[in-house]
Amino acid sequence: MLFLVLCCFWLTPAGFGLEFRYHNSAEVEQYLREVSRNYSSFTHLHSIGHSVEGRELWVLILGQNPRQHRTGIPEFKYVGNMHGNEVVGRVLLLQLIDYLIKNYLSDPFVTRLLNSTRIHILPSMNPDGFESSGRDCMYSQGRFNKNGVDLNRNFPDAFSNDNVILREKEVVAVMEWMKTERFVLSANLHGGAVVASYPYDNSNGGSELQGLSSITPDNDVFIHLAKTYSFNHTTMHKGDSCYDSKDFTDGITNGYSWYPLTGGMQDYNYVWGQCLELTLELSCCKFPPESELPGLWAANKPALLAYMQQAHLGLKGQVLDSNGIPVQNASVEVNGRRNLCPFRTDGNGEYYRLLLPGNYTVTVTHSAHVSITETISVPYGPEKFSALTHNFQLQRSSSDSSLGATIQPTCVSPKLLNSENHSATLLPCAFTALSVLILHRLLLS
Known part of the structure; x- marks a missing residue:
């Protein structure tokens, strides 16, 4: 009888636990399936693609409406284990899932977070690399994917003319994923240092290069986001360096200022x-002993939660025409923040602009409508779990007669060249270059 009671306990949704250890890909999939099955009302599990060796890239979505986007609900994502031998992020994201599902509807913060945000978690972007990793603190193999490619050097780069390269399957999957969801805020989790790094990671010597940093138009927001993580972390904000790393004031750094890289995911x-x-470096040791995992979770949990809440910074809303119909592909530009690619409305006419509290002049343009400019006072939204909602209404241009015409964006993402059928042996030059890079920057992420 006691045996049956214990079995029933472990089979109930509240009964299964998650150990502090390194779970292989099969175990991760089993755990995510259990979560999806037992908490189906506010979670949804799906695959965004496959690794080179055919492993699924599983994403768990958590939120009040996990299966589809709702207007006014920002989309947030965490990506872990991009470098296969940097494993702390993979562990922490599984623990974060465990914490969220067990505290939803009982903990006020978690409940408000999931009711107001749609959260996507990809525990491992590079499962092949993880499976081939050794457990050495810094020098183990597994950083690259099965084709010997560093995934954090394989994305299109706005500052490089050499963007016609093969994209790895894992990179293609993430790029296609980003087309299906309009993410507002994100972080990718690494190891080998303890610091929050923000864009840009690269530069071509243009106006973005200021001193030793490559500065985005939203630099103030990025610094705020990085400090949100570092100051909610138990030690990151102290700037204490790892034995082989530099000191980071407040535990943050501009990516280019730390070291330039081409083809990075955050840019x-x-x-x-x-x-x-942001790129979050979470441990001096890339593959720490399992005994250190509970302490790493305790150090990062408040920061992981506080960072997600920042999806509610600034402004959000819709751009509508005079009949209240959403206007797709309208640009929503903030005066003084000229982005390389303008922020544009999605198919629902929806926009999000993460902004710190203050007064902002916003101009909305669309070729079939008359532009509109308004000055808006933005409060601090995260404490209320909602950015300021402000809709813009455009009047149709008298010179345009093509109702419902689709306006093409002025900034188009580079074409994807999938590397599904190539192997590392077919790319000796690339492999040699990457080998030199990893020897030179072995301790960097």
Whole structure:
């Protein structure tokens, strides 16, 4: 009888637990399926694609309406294990899922967060690399994917003319994923240092290069986001360096100022995805002993939660025509923040602009309508779990007669060249270059 009671306990949704250890890909999939099955009312599990060796890239969505976007609800994502041998992020994201599902409807913060935000979690972007990793603190293999490619050097780069390269399957999957969801805020989790890094990671020596940093038009917001993470982390904000790293004031750094890189994911998110993303370095040791995992979770949990809440910064709303019909592909530009690719409305006429509290002049333009400019006072939204909602209504241009015409964006993401059928042996030059890079920057992410 006691045996049956214990079995029933472990089979109930509240009964299964998540150990602090490194779970392989099969175990991660099993856990995510259990979560999706037992908490189906506010979670949804789906695959965004496959790794080179055919492993699924599983994403768990959590929120009040997990299966589809709702107007006014920002889309947020966390991506872990981009470098296969940097494993702390993979562990923390599984623990974060466990924490959210067990506290939804009982903890006020978690409940408000999931009711107001649609959260996407990809625990491992590079499962092949993880499966091939050794457990050495810094020097193990597994950083690259199965084709020997660093995924954080494989995205299109706004500052490079060499964008006609093969994209790895994992990178293609993320790029296509970003076309299906209009993400507002994101972070990718790495290891090998303890710091929050923000764009740009690259520069071509243009106006973005200011001193030793490559500065985005939203630099003030990025610094706020990075400090939100570092100051909610138990030690990151102290700037204490790892034994082989530099000191980071307040535990944050501009990516280019730390070290330039081409083809990084956070720059791609910002330039082409309209999504503000940070790179979070979470441990001096890339593959720490399992005994350290509970402490790493305790150090990062408040920061992971506080950062998600920042999806409610600034302004959100819709651009509508005179009949109240959403206007797709209208640009929503903030005076003084000229982005390389303008922020544009989606198919629902919806826009999001993460902004700190203050007064902003916003201009909305669309070729079939008369432009409109308004000055808006923006409060601090995260404390209320909602950015300021402000809709813009456009009047149709008298010179345009093509009702319902689709306006093409002026900034188009580079074409995808999928590397599905190539192998590392077919790319000796690229492999050699990457080998030199990793020897030179072995301890960097």
